[in-house]
Amino acid sequence: MAVSHEAGWAHADGALKGPSWLRQPADPNELVRHLWSRTARKDDGVLSVGGVRLPDLVAEHGSPAYVLDEADFRARAGAFRDAFAAYDVYYAGKAFLCTAVARWVADEGLCLDVCTGGELAVAERAGFPMERVGFHGNNKSPAEIERAVRLGVGRVIADSFAEVERLAEISARLGVTVRVMVRVTAGVEAHTHEYIATAHEDQKFGFSITSGDAFEAVRRVHDAPGLDLLGLHSHIGSQIFDSSGFEVAARRVLALHARVAADLDVRMPEMDLGGGFGIAYTTQDDPAEPSRLAAEMTAIVEHECRALGIEAPALSIEPGRAIAGPSVCTVYEVGTVKPVQLDGGAVRTYVSVDGGMSDNIRTALYDADYSCTLAGRASDAAPVLARVVGKHCEAGDVVVKDEFLPADVAPGDLLAVPGTGAYCRSMASNYNHTLRPPVIAVRDGVARVVVRRETEQDLLATDVDDPEVIES
Template sequence: MSTTHQAGWAHAAGALRGPSWLREPADPNALVPLLWSGSARKVDGVLEVGGVRLTDLVAEHGSPAYVLDEADFRARARAFRDAFDDFDVFYAGKAFLSTAVARWVAEEGLCLDVCSAGELLVAERAGFDMARVGYHGNNKSTAELARAIELGVGRIIVDSFDELERLVRLAADHDGDPVRLMVRVTAGVEAHTHEYIATAHEDQKFGFSITSGDALEAVRRVLAAPGLELLGLHSHIGSQIFDSSGFEVAARRVLALHATVARELGVAMPEMDLGGGFGIAYTTQDDPAEPSRLAAEMRAIVDHECRALGVEAPRLSIEPGRAIVGPSMCTVYTVGTVKEVTLDGGARRTYVSVDGGMSDNIRTALYDADYSCTLASRESTAPGRLSRVVGKHCEAGDIVVKDEFLPADVAPGDLVAVPATGAYCRSLASNYNHALRPPVVAVRDGASRVVVRRETEDDLLATDVGDE
């Protein structure tokens, strides 16, 4: 039954009780370890990450700030590398990428997936081995493709016939090694996720449809073109996925095409990419799988299908991004205003306004995403009170955390921290209302260092040429 109301969300039945999965904690100061990076803990009520007290971090670097636990990031990267030791593991840079992060990825033995000229530029600046880079994107220009070929990118994931024609022309003028490609296919799988991040169903912009025959035709054209080397097929079913059944259905359909190419065209493609999209815990309702479990399930799926089809299993690759960086970062804010709003019938909601908002975390507004938070600067003896953490932007939908039990004495000047903000928050950050994007501060072994600096007023005005 719908809980919407023509007068707005505040009047809907149950609107001020919070979601059904949210339970009032016995101690509103306590952390839920599943939601935080491995080093996060509270010491006398103050949140500490990487051995750095967030009160000290804010005193030095200001707020809001993204706090990146370097050791946690590296540990999660290694966990995927070790669990998928017979796969190629590509870190999906779109989740969050900086020069420092690209170097960590390389040092931990992972490959790198980029999907824009800017992300490729960061990889180049970091000195990343281009042979270990994959290049995604549904609308790569001729100039972008030429740059990727010039740099020696290890694989380009071709997404359309227009792009394939560009690559054919570029390869004809290229004197070096063949341009290595994967063909991105849509398997017709409806992943159980938000429609904007489900990417394998038919009605969306990515890839070649298996059902329509476009995928097989794309393979034919790649094989017929001189200067192009076909590595295999690529499939990505979406993001924030916990159920391996979606991967099973997709793998079955993609492997069937793989077998068709071998049978009808006489070509055994050596590789296959099953994408990423592995989910993380944003709140207590989420139950992500460990990399070891994911690896075992995906191996079993592919082995079973290959035996049934009578084909040799290709070399597999995956592209985790959120699952590595998501839990490794939190965002710390300073509270500016606390307001209790009384509605018709006497219902009340507490709004905790912080010094950031949708400019540093658009996911709540864009995807209706849920987040948690905690009082980060002190211990409180007050009981928990259902609160909504909101930003300072001129939008009613500027919500950071829709519902959370914070201590009832939260006040201006307190720090509030939101976990699991590593994936897409900084990547999607904007200058809405001319806000300055926050820094990314890496913490480890009791020390902090800025890896992406805070924007300045000069940065904000640098592209405004005035009326001269």
């Protein structure tokens, strides 16, 4: 059992509950700092972010709501920009993207990675410089590719032979040159969940180096008259805490880079090492700072290039979660509290909130761990082992699997879950016809809606109530 806690407490009788790593007395009315965005604070048990008290935010905007710390987002983007100053840093928009965020990314001097026509539309609406946009995706439609080319995106990451053909046809028909990277799979098993490990052989992304498909894809891109071969792209997975996986991947990708130079007499100018940098969801997570990642990854590439006797290519990376993830917390209102006796006589308290898997699918999908805290008041009550669950008709509708909460947690209380900026809103759904929450950006005591809450009118807008009968 991985208990993701805000604080561990001693009971009045001195008995300690929970795993040994929890056994540090702490004030439950304080925050575990590294789990929260930079401006998050608790005063008398009341959580504020960006100078905005969450009870006040909920009173105005309702719950559940994603609370986005603008200063924190910008600071994390700037930290990657500065640490990787010699790289092109692409913010991975799939983590979370809206018009305001795209503009912040542009303001902070980062590039932007998109992987669908919809994400590209957000970039266009935000006025993002298209030459700083990269277009990813394993199944880009011809229409999506043509739109990206017409808009002048800076690079397209090719993921299949069919896509190389599409790119060649579109570039010829439009009479323009398309800058292309080739995504390769390096056969690296990242230490992460199966669904978010992306460099092993048996999965949908990229061209296998081992099979020879990657070399063949490079050859085809190079031979196509309208395609400008930039280099190789590698991504080993997500929620990664050390550089060991990057070391193995870089060795294999750079070996291919060297082979292309030797066999095809082609000097590819660039290489992308991907992203996947981890964040702290619980006290068990220990993510590396951008400066450490930059130093280690640069040293890896330089070492391998020396060993191969080749010039180092210009490098790029794609952080997404590491920027957006810690910048957001989700605030919920408690609806019901239900103690449940477990086998052996232990009791777990089920705390139901007004959201769930429709606003955070990651616990159900990836078995992800989260933390939470009482956000609207102080409490001196003893702790109870709680499971925070949603309102949906699924037994797996869990937000926080295990957490110590005050025994007096009650309907009407507010709970806040940190680290929800990456993939929670991006993967949100209307399951059970729930309405997706708003994203409220906070800064310097001011809250502003950057993505509004859905309404029932939105929900029903595509539901045709008088469908035309089509006779056979």
